[in-house]
Amino acid sequence: MVGQSARQSTTPAAATGAGRPGAASAAGGWQDFSPPALRPALAAALACFMENGYHGTTIRQVATRAGLSVPGLYHHFPSKQALLVALDDEAMNELWNRSTAALADGPQSVLDRFDRLIRCLTLFHAHRGGLAFIALSEIRSLEGSARAEHIAARDRQQALLSGIIDEGVATGIFDAPHPRETSRAITTMCTGVAQWYRIDGELTPEELADRYGRLCRLTAGAAAGR
Amino acid sequence: MVGQSARQSTTPAAATGAGRPGAASAAGGWQDFSPPALRPALAAALACFMENGYHGTTIRQVATRAGLSVPGLYHHFPSKQALLVALDDEAMNELWNRSTAALADGPQSVLDRFDRLIRCLTLFHAHRGGLAFIALSEIRSLEGSARAEHIAARDRQQALLSGIIDEGVATGIFDAPHPRETSRAITTMCTGVAQWYRIDGELTPEELADRYGRLCRLTAGAAAGR
DNA sequence: GATGAAACCGAGCGAGCGCTCGGTAAAGTA
DNA sequence: TACTTTACCGAGCGCTCGCTCGGTTTCATC
Numbered sequence: 001m002v003g004q005s006a007r008q009s010t011t012p013a014a015a016t017g018a019g020r021p022g023a024a025s026a027a028g029g030w031q032d033f034s035p036p037a038l039r040p041a042l043a044a045a046l047a048c049f050m051e052n053g054y055h056g057t058t059i060r061q062v063a064t065r066a067g068l069s070v071p072g073l074y075h076h077f078p079s080k081q082a083l084l085v086a087l088d089d090e091a092m093n094e095l096w097n098r099s100t101a102a103l104a105d106g107p108q109s110v111l112d113r114f115d116r117l118i119r120c121l122t123l124f125h126a127h128r129g130g131l132a133f134i135a136l137s138e139i140r141s142l143e144g145s146a147r148a149e150h151i152a153a154r155d156r157q158q159a160l161l162s163g164i165i166d167e168g169v170a171t172g173i174f175d176a177p178h179p180r181e182t183s184r185a186i187t188t189m190c191t192g193v194a195q196w197y198r199i200d201g202e203l204t205p206e207e208l209a210d211r212y213g214r215l216c217r218l219t220a221g222a223a224a225g226r
Numbered sequence: 227m228v229g230q231s232a233r234q235s236t237t238p239a240a241a242t243g244a245g246r247p248g249a250a251s252a253a254g255g256w257q258d259f260s261p262p263a264l265r266p267a268l269a270a271a272l273a274c275f276m277e278n279g280y281h282g283t284t285i286r287q288v289a290t291r292a293g294l295s296v297p298g299l300y301h302h303f304p305s306k307q308a309l310l311v312a313l314d315d316e317a318m319n320e321l322w323n324r325s326t327a328a329l330a331d332g333p334q335s336v337l338d339r340f341d342r343l344i345r346c347l348t349l350f351h352a353h354r355g356g357l358a359f360i361a362l363s364e365i366r367s368l369e370g371s372a373r374a375e376h377i378a379a380r381d382r383q384q385a386l387l388s389g390i391i392d393e394g395v396a397t398g399i400f401d402a403p404h405p406r407e408t409s410r411a412i413t414t415m416c417t418g419v420a421q422w423y424r425i426d427g428e429l430t431p432e433e434l435a436d437r438y439g440r441l442c443r444l445t446a447g448a449a450a451g452r
Numbered sequence: 453g454a455t456g457a458a459a460c461c462g463a464g465c466g467a468g469c470g471c472t473c474g475g476t477a478a479a480g481t482a
Numbered sequence: 483t484a485c486t487t488t489a490c491c492g493a494g495c496g497c498t499c500g501c502t503c504g505g506t507t508t509c510a511t512c
Contacts, residue, residue: 053366055281059470071472072490080470137363140279181429181437188418189411196410203407211407219445285500297502298460306500 030101030120033127033205038090041066041076045083049134054084054141084138085146091135092153095124099160110168111222115213117161118190122212125193126205132194161187165220175221186216256327256346259353259431264316267292267302271309275360280310280367310364311372317361318379321350325386336394337448341439343387344416348438351419352431358420387413391446401447412442 038046044066048057059080063073077083102120103113125132135150142150162183168174176182190212197208264272270292274283285306289299303309328346329339351358361376368376388409394400402408416438423434 051366053279053281055279056367058468060468068489069491070470071492074471075489075491140277141282177440178437181434182441184422185415185418185438185441188415188421192411192414192418195414208407211404212411214403215408215411215445218447219441221444284498286498294459295461296500297462300501301459301461 027105030098030105031123033123039076041068041073042083042086046087046130046134049084049087049138050130054138081143084141087131088135088142088146088150091128091131092150094128096153096157098124099157103160110164110171110173114164114168114220117164118213118216119209121190122193122209123205125191126197126199126208129194129197129199132191136191136194158187168220173222182220186219189216189219253331256324256331257349259349265302267294267299268309268312272313272356272360275310275313275364276356280364307369310367313357314361314368314372314376317354317357318376320354322379322383324350325383329386336390336397336399340390340394340446343390344439344442345435347416348419348435349431351417352423352425352434355420355423355425358417362417362420384413394446399448408446412445415442415445
């Protein structure tokens with residue numbers, strides 16, 4: 001309940017990014033998750049895809065959930081695939097924006113950046129579990145260039161963490177004889193949060209992030225700390 | 227290439243289990259992964275589901291891949307859903323049989339059992355990645371009681387690891403102030419192998435299992451060892 | 453060589469799919 | 483008031499879906 005949810009709502013977050021929520025440009029804003037803020041049709045599509053998957057969802061289900069007729073839905077999005085691509089873009093962009101903001105926001109030692117990135121990953125996958133889950137599990141359903149773009153974004157995102165781990169190994173902060181597997185394992189741990197975490201469960205995202213921060217330090221071969 | 231792949235093929239594995247491959251009843255047999263041994267129609271369904279997901283796969287694709295006509299396929303399985311359930315059962319049963327065999331096979335200290343279970347989980351998700359991936363990602367597509375049975379099997383499987391971790395925390399072998407999250411994180415790491423590991427990649431499953439064994443010890447708060 | 457079971461297939465049924473046609477209603481602008 | 487834009491919908495098109503009907507072929511057994 002308490003945590004450090006960093007409510008700084010008096011400052012309108014509107015500087016470098018596109019001005020959309022999720023840009024999180026202000027200091028500390030990368031851990032502020034107030035509004036979901038998806039357009040109604042997208043929110044309906046997300047809910048349907050989470051329940052039945054992309055191919056298991058019909059356009060009529062999405063329309064009904066959005067309170068629209070089928071042609072009414074097609075007024076906002078040109079195809080079912082476009083709904084998926086928009087959700088995927090939203091997820092990948094928001095995670096990237098938050099991650100880069102987290103890395104820039106504070107002391108720049110390797111361990112500080114590691115801790116902030118882990119916190120960012122955990123908070124995102126807890127708060128935006130649905131979005132992250134779809135982006136992770138429906139890669140196969142992305143058609144044409146959208147799939148390649150997703151994979152490029154995922155690799156770029158993954159490089160943030162593995163870069164820090166490589167740095168930490170080079171400077172002796174991390175004891176990781178196989179940095180690639182260490183990085184893979186930590187990434188999997190954090191993204192896995194989207195698969196099981198429920199926002200109405202026992203832990204707040206902030207509490208979970210504290211616990212995962214400690215676990216990831218251990219996995220990376222750092223001192224337990226806090 | 228070397229590893230400890232425990233080739234003991236002279237002894238026919240045929241004692242306690244149903245006699246099917248994957249029962250792995252002989253000593254050390256839980257880490258012997260020689261034959262995939264799925265019926266042709268199931269193997270075809272698995273390949274299709276991996277490429278396009280359950281709902282994204284048509285019965286005609288499965289039939290073609292199996293070298294059958296559509297009615298020919300229906301001679302072996304009564305429905306598309308039955309193919310998925312059979313694959314899911316195969317995955318859950320094989321993992322359970324191997325896990326219980328691994329726990330029984332050797333010294334019974336907490337750390338010994340932990341190491342063998344982690345090794346078993348990693349080897350399984352590397353060798354049987356396709357099967358494990360479908361069982362993990364298509365839970366939503368299981369209809370009726372099959373979904374509840376899968377979840378029961380998954381919880382039973384999960385309890386093997388969390389039980390050991392609780393034991394280790396109680397006896398002071400593991401330093402884990404939040405055993406449930408530790409258990410969840412380690413499980414996620416190991417099952418995550420099915421999402422990215424390729425059998426034709428740089429690491430053999432046995433090498434990967436060695437590295438993951440070390441990582442999981444760290445995550446659990448044990449001494450690094452080896 | 454007759455018999456029955458198992459293995460298989462060409463053709464196609466009814467249903468539901470993604471998507472569109474040709475509109476109407478409401479709101480902003482001149 | 484006329485005109486444009488935006489937001490929406492009833493009806494339905496063409497297609498593919500999971501599945502089945504009514505067969506034929508293969509093969510072990512007598």
